[in-house]
Amino acid sequence: MDALFHMQTVLIILAGAVATYLTRVGGYVFITRMKRIPPRAEAALNAVPAAVLTTLVAPAAVTGGLDVSLTMAVAFLLGLRMALLPMLAVGWITVMILRHFIG
Template identity: 35%
Template sequence: MIDPMFALTILLMAIVTYLTRIGGYLFLRSRTVNERTKALMECAPGCVLITVIAPDFVTGRPADLIALAITILVATRLPVLPTVLIAIASAAILRNILV
């Protein structure tokens, strides 16, 4: 069973990610945007996610550190969505194996 606080956290992260994505377009829709600004807007949701999960990787738990290594390796070879899915799966599997 998923802890209600975890479910709420995931829901709120999804909402914040969506708002950062759509907010930029709503506020800037009538302006001409240069390439640098576009790149910044595309990175914002990932930055929000990283700030939430990064503290878990300094705990020193072997499962999390191995999952981080797997994620970095996959991120250099695959697009974002498969990377996120593999990262979640590897962390879940490793946490169950390396309790």
């Protein structure tokens, strides 16, 4: 190992940090300079939470195995009727049971 950090890795991390900072600050500046938010921009902003949730859940549902997919289906159905904490508890119990029996 020649060096503790490779320069390319450090530059990638710094570029990612700068890009993250600029997108956050840019969004804030963009919204604060508007007198009112146009309906299309508001619709796009309202879609962000669902898009982020999908990007977090979809890979696990596809590659996580049968136990994870079944647990997500159970959690989805429970989430339509229950509060967050009971849904998480039942989902946790479900995945533990399925992992015990399915593997």
